[in-house]
Amino acid sequence: MFFLELFQQLPVKILTVALLIIITVYLIRKSIKLFFDKTSFLDEKREETLMHFTNQVTKVLGLVIFFIYVLSHFFKLEKLVTGSVVVAGALALIFQHIIRDYIMGLTYLFERQIHHGDYVIINGNRQGKIEEISMRHLKIRQYDGYLYTISYSSIMELQNGNRGRRRVNENLVLNYRQNPDDAFKVMEEVAQTCNEKYGEYLLKDEHGIPLESFKFNQITELNVDFRGHRYSLSGLVKEGDFVEASKKVRYELAMAAYKNDLMMAESLNTSH
Structure with a gap:
C-alpha cells in the first residue's frame, strides 16, 4: 500500500x-x-x-x-x-526560421549532400570538417581550431569535397604594381616544386598517373578588395591528405614570395 x-x-x-x-x-x-x-x-x-x-x-x-x-x-x-x-x-x-532549419536539415540529410566527417566550404568563407549534424544546424571544425556553428537556413552555398578526392586551391594576392610576368614565372616554379616534393599527395589513376597535378591557374581575380590581383595554384589530392597538402602548398607560396621579393597586396588602412 x-x-x-x-x-x-x-x-x-x-x-x-x-x-x-x-x-x-x-x-x-x-x-x-x-x-x-x-x-x-x-x-x-x-x-x-x-x-x-x-x-x-x-x-x-x-x-x-x-x-x-x-x-x-x-x-x-x-x-x-x-x-x-x-x-x-x-x-x-x-518561428518560421527555425522550421525552415528543420526542413532544410532533413533535405540535406536525405539527399545525402553531407556526411559526418566531410570537409566542406560554407558560403565561400567557412571551411573545415563536419563534427556534428543536428536537426537545426551544422558544426564544423575550422583549420584554425575554432568550432563554427551555422543554421541550415543560413547556408547559401555549400561545397562538399567529392568522396575520396579534394582540390587544393591556394593563392597569393599580389599588389597591382607587381609585374605579372615575374609573378607568372615564380608561380610556375612553385607548381613544379610542389609536384616534385609533394607528388605523393596527388590523387592518381590505376596506372599511377596523377589525375590533376599541381598547376598554376594564372590570375583568377582582378583588383581583390581594391588591393591587388589573385594568383591561384591548385591540385587534386586524396581526401585524407587535403589538410597536410594545403599546408605544404601555402608554405611553398610564402617562401617563393619571400625569396623573389614579390609585392604582396596591402590593406587600404596600412599606414607608412
Whole structure:
C-alpha cells in the first residue's frame, strides 16, 4: 500500500515517466547502433551521420513527450490539443526560421549532400570538417581550431569535397604594381616544386598517373578588395591528405614570395 500511495504522488509520477523516457531513448539509440554494427547496407560515414541525426531526433521527441505528460496534469488535454492548433499556427509564423532549419536539415540529410566527417566550404568563407549534424544546424571544425556553428537556413552555398578526392586551391594576392610576368614565372616554379616534393599527395589513376597535378591557374581575380590581383595554384589530392597538402602548398607560396621579393597586396588602412 505504501508503494502504491507513493506512486500516486505527482512528483514521483513525473520522475518515473522521465526515467522511462530516458531508458527508452537509450534503448532506441543502442538498437540502431547495434543494427548498423551488424549490417553493411550503408557506408561508415552514412551510418555515422544517421546516428548523429537519430540522437538529435530522439532527444527532441523525448522532451516533447515529457512536457506533454507534465502539462496534461495541469490542463485538460482535449482543450490543450484544440487550442494548440491555433497556437501552432501563431508559432509557425514566429518561428518560421527555425522550421525552415528543420526542413532544410532533413533535405540535406536525405539527399545525402553531407556526411559526418566531410570537409566542406560554407558560403565561400567557412571551411573545415563536419563534427556534428543536428536537426537545426551544422558544426564544423575550422583549420584554425575554432568550432563554427551555422543554421541550415543560413547556408547559401555549400561545397562538399567529392568522396575520396579534394582540390587544393591556394593563392597569393599580389599588389597591382607587381609585374605579372615575374609573378607568372615564380608561380610556375612553385607548381613544379610542389609536384616534385609533394607528388605523393596527388590523387592518381590505376596506372599511377596523377589525375590533376599541381598547376598554376594564372590570375583568377582582378583588383581583390581594391588591393591587388589573385594568383591561384591548385591540385587534386586524396581526401585524407587535403589538410597536410594545403599546408605544404601555402608554405611553398610564402617562401617563393619571400625569396623573389614579390609585392604582396596591402590593406587600404596600412599606414607608412
